[in-house]
Amino acid sequence: MSSPCTTCGACCAGLRVQFHKHHVAPDGLVPADLVVPAPARDHVRLRGTAEGRCAALDGEVGRCVSCSIYALRPPPCRDFGFQGEDGRDNPGCDEARARHGLPPLDRSASAA
Numbered sequence: 001m002s003s004p005c006t007t008c009g010a011c012c013a014g015l016r017v018q019f020h021k022h023h024v025a026p027d028g029l030v031p032a033d034l035v036v037p038a039p040a041r042d043h044v045r046l047r048g049t050a051e052g053r054c055a056a057l058d059g060e061v062g063r064c065v066s067c068s069i070y071a072l073r074p075p076p077c078r079d080f081g082f083q084g085e086d087g088r089d090n091p092g093c094d095e096a097r098a099r100h101g102l103p104p105l106d107r108s109a110s111a112a
């Protein structure tokens, strides 16, 4: 089954993504031009996520999207599984989708 995220992208266009600066290149993986300082000490934020859309998100939310730094994305992105992924509950996925007028995922379909 392909990931439901490739036709969604709602969480990349609505959540502030913040993490410790040691995840930024050259010490970490995240390209330095995609982060800005965050209020929390020693933390950074993915550029654009405080303004409604991550700068690394390509495509149209709710239709066809991709992450231009998928292999280099920071821990919060890696940890944010879609609702029902691996049997885990993530109400944040439902909430992000709802903000873009998208229905919650059918958990029974993702468990199949």
Ligand code: SF4
Pocket (backbone or CB within 6 Å): 004, 005, 006, 008, 009, 010, 011, 012, 080, 081, 082, 083, 092, 093, 094, 096, 097
């Ligand atoms: S809101 Fe859920 S389904 Fe949509 S991209 Fe994020 S994790 Fe995937």
Ligand code: SF4
Pocket (backbone or CB within 6 Å): 011, 012, 017, 046, 054, 055, 056, 057, 058, 066, 067, 068, 069, 070, 073, 074, 077
């Ligand atoms: S880095 Fe990729 S996965 Fe993370 S918020 Fe941006 S577009 Fe989404």
